[in-house]
Amino acid sequence: MKGISRRKFLKGAAILSGAAAFNVSPAFLKYGLGEQPIKWGSLHPLTGGLAEMAADQKLAVEIAIEDINAAGGVMGRPVVGVFRDTEFSGEVARRKAVELMEKEKIDLLAGALSGPEELALNDLAKKNNIFYGCYTQYMVDSKDTFHKYTFTANVTPFQSAAAGAIWAAENIKGKRWHLLADNYSWPKMFVPVYERIAKQRGADWTGVTWAPFPSTDYSSYIPKVQAVKPDVLFCVCWGSGHINLIKQLQEFGVAKDIKVLFAVSDLPWAVAAGPGKFSDIHAGMLWFWGLEKKYPATKEFNKKFFAKQKRYSAAYGCASYELTRMTLDTAKEIKSLDHAKLSKALEGHKFKYLKGETWVRPCDHDYIGEFFIVKGKPANKMANNFDHYDLVYSVSGEDAAMPCGEKGL
Amino acid sequence: MEAIIEFFGRLAEIPANTWITQVYLGLVNGSVLILLALGLTIIFGLMGIVNFAHGTFYMTGAYLGWLTLRLTGNFWIALIVAPILTGLLGAGIELTMLRRVYNKRESVYLGILITFGLSFLGPDVMRFFFGKTGLPYVTPALLDGTAFSIAATNFSRYRLFLIGSAFSLILLMWLLLKKTNLGLIIRAGISNSRMVEVLGIEIRNVWTATFGLGTALAALAGVLVGPIFAVQPTMGDMIIIQSFIVVIIGGLGSLIGAVISALIVGQVLTLFPLLPHLQQLADVVIYLLMAFVLLVRPRGLFGEEGVGE
The missing domain is CATH 3.40.50.2300 (Response regulator)
Known part of the structure; x- marks a missing residue:
């Protein structure tokens, strides 16, 4: 260590320690008091046979989060997407959802493209009495599977x-x-x-x-x-x-x-x-990009999506965007992330994002659009x-x- | 007894043109399986390698065919270039990976592991370069549409071309194996590769050429199915299973066995959905057929004793 003075070494070490501490510090130190981000946990089968559609879902969620943050976030807090790959497996989806809940301390859980993933995540949400946002075709609206905190922006x-x-x-x-x-x-x-x-x-x-x-x-x-x-x-x-x-x-x-x-x-x-x-x-x-002729919001979404992917989104991208927006916008409106209050507020609430007016039917949470x-x-x-x-x-x-x-x- | 009478009664009700159509479609399926099974059985017969990456080479051929088509706009050029490129790739893989394990203990299992690994790597490479969903193929104008109809069965030009290509390849392969020195060496190698080596022939070069030939045949099948099947990274998954079943039924290392067995399996796959009360077995019938053949004749219909044991 010839040539480096003790003073310089201590300075450098302090800078490095500070940087490391900043990265592992609690979020409120990073973002400032009152700005702790809201963590939207999102699971998609990013590897496997439906990887391209899953990539569309993920990008659509990222665009939704950008739009929400551009409008001031939720309760003054930015939203951050925390993504995981389900590997097209219900069991992996469950395991990674648990990891998101326990290690990442997400505020809200969403995900799924296939039936097994949806069933696994819905079951997990039901057992833990937490909110679950389903991106895929809604198949958990029967007496055995229905969960009062599960919502979707997709059809049955x-x-x-x-x-x-x-x-x-x-x-x-x-x-x-x-x-x-x-x-x-x-x-x-x-x-x-x-x-x-x-x-x-x-x-x-x-x-x-x-x-x-x-x-x-x-x-x-x-x-x-x-x-x-x-x-x-x-x-x-x-x-x-x-x-x-x-x-x-x-x-x-x-x-x-x-x-x-x-x-x-x-x-x-x-x-x-x-x-x-x-x-x-x-x-x-459920949706396609050509609806931009009818709905200006679709045109905006298409522009952002195309800029990143050089192609248009699958319909499941729309479902993911709408589910993310409706959940977080409702949380912003009621000023709460409490899952029970959020669910109550979502039921019957009317939305308009990438197509005409849509709403969630209170009796079974079917997405009506x-x-x-x-x-x-x-x-x-x-x-x-x-x-x-x-x-x-x-x-x-x-x-x-x-x-x-x-x-x- | 009543059930049997009822079964045959319902069979008799199926219109003649439906039977004609199914037999014709079975010939198409069989033709694709012939191309895949020939490559698989040549590689196994000569080199003793069970090529689990054969479906990946089939998929690679389809992708390289698409790329050539996109660059040249000419399907016929794609039909020639893609198998050649894939064959060279196969030869390269044999030279750089498989050749390293021939003299090792457990070389058979090492060969399986290498090709198994390639079967996972290949689709991911294609996803990285070409995207995840699939690639569009256009049927060449010359082969688009119906060639002729018999009893309301439309014989599409493209599928007839596919059948013709497969049988032309069988003829070419027969000529190669029967009328050329290389063919003589390959046949001798299948019979006894040690003896071929002892006679001073560099058998390893023959292995490289054979592996390249086998993978080129798989690639040709990939290009040929492009206009009628989805071209995507996992397209080799199902057909490789069917190809292995064909090779096992026909007999490991038997070329005539591969051809006959491919035609049988092609017909079974297509005719079973027609049979009253047996449609549910359509998913599993070829596995049942394989099990039956193995029980009755373990070396396959045309296999030789000692090969594959």
């Missing part, structure tokens, strides 16, 4: 199915309905809804063609579907199966003779299928790589929701 499988069935009943002359779906639990939730609405609306329900899950090739099932001669073919599948089915339906010219509706679809799959592959096919969507039906464009009508659809119909949230009394809640 019932709403997705009902919206598509209502569109078919009101717009398609032919009344023979059929379903082609992957054979696992989520698509199975759609069947009783189609049966119910077919009965209510005088449609002829011809049944289901089940394909193994996961499937790369649906071509073996297409002749079976064509043999039924449906007027409307509902399709329920996810991820790579969705992309495969879009390509193969086009290849076999199914959409020329039959009205095809994917009950739930999203932009990344249309992009992956290729330009024009969605042509003449319909899909139900427009659900959109889009129609695919041919390749020569697409303005850019993302311009796959036109908006052709929308179903109101109330019309598509299961009546409260039926759930026994």
Whole structure:
């Protein structure tokens, strides 16, 4: 240590210690008294088959937090997102949520893209009597799973199915309905809804063609579907199966003779299928970027998202943005992060973010908002790589929701 | 007895064009499996390596095909370039990784571990460079649409092309193996690689070329399925399982076994959804078939005794 004086060494050590202390110090020392950040714990499957959608969710949450902080934060405090990767596993989601609660001391918990993650986090929240914000399709609104502090800005499988069935009943002359779906639990939730609405609306329900899950090739099932001669073919599948089915339906010219509706679809799959592959096919969507023509707030969101990702967000990005905003804006309004008070305030509260007015139904916490039906464009009508659809119909949230009394809640 | 009569009765009700369509689609599935299984069985037969990364090379071929298509706008160039590039990559991996473990104890297991590791690495590399969801392929205009129809079954140009490509490859492979010196060495190596070495032939170079050839075949399958299947990082996961089943049913190291077995499995996968009361077994029927073949004939339909033990 020749050449360094004792004075210089002590000075340097003090600076280093101060910097280290600053980093490990309690937040109020970092931010100043009264500015301790609010920690929004957010879990997404950032690795695994749905990683791109999860990345959209995460970025949408970050944009929501930026927007909230730009408006002064919550109770004068900035919001900070604390993110974890669920690795597309319910068990990992639970473990990391516990870590967020115990080590990071988050104020609010949110997350999930898949059913197992949602079930695990909802169960954890229920056992600990804490708030849980669900980003994905809301499937915990039954008597056994309902938790008074769980909220969502996404629809239920019932709403997705009902919206598509209502569109078919009101717009398609032919009344023979059929379903082609992957054979696992989520698509199975759609069947009783189609049966119910077919009965209510005088449609002829011809049944289901089940394909193994996961499937790369649906071509073996297409002749079976064509043999039924449906007027409307509902399709329920996810991820790579969705992309495969879009390509193969086009290849076999199914959409020329039959009205095809994917009950739930999203932009990344249309992009992956290729330009024009969605042509003449319909899909139900919670949201898509093209709504910017109707809603200025969507245009703002699209700008921010595109600036960072060079593409538009999946619909699940919208759900994550809206859930984050509605929760934290409500906390700001009532000046409290108490989970019971927050939950009470969210019930029945009306919001307007990336689409028309939405609200949370008090009886079951169903998210009530427009659900959109889009129609695919041919390749020569697409303005850019993302311009796959036109908006052709929308179903109101109330019309598509299961009546409260039926759930026994 | 009544159930059997009812079963056959319902089978008879299925229209003829549905059967025709399913058999045709089964031939398409079988053709893809032929390309994958040929590569897998050549590599195993000559080198004794169970290539768990075969699905990754299939996926790599699809991605390199997409990239070539994007750069050149020409599907035919992609069909040639992507397998060549993937074959070179495969040869490089054999030279730099697999060759290091041949003389070690437990080389078989080390080879498995290396290829298993590659099967995880490959998709993540593709996600990093190409994104996580998938890449769009466009069917070449020449092959778009229906070629002809028989009894209301539409035979798409592209799928007929796929079948034709697979059978052309079988012919080329037969010519390579039967009519060339390299083929002679490969066949001799499959039979007894030690003897080939003793005769002064540098068997390791043959291994490198064979591994490259096997991975090139997988890549070709990847490019061919691009217009009809989703091209994404996990596209190799399911088909590699089916390919292994084909190779096991056909017999490890047997080329004719790989071809016949691929055609059988392709038909089973496509016809089972038609069968009354048996559709639920469509998910698992090929595993049941493999189990049955192993019980009845453990070395596979065309396998030789001692190979793979």
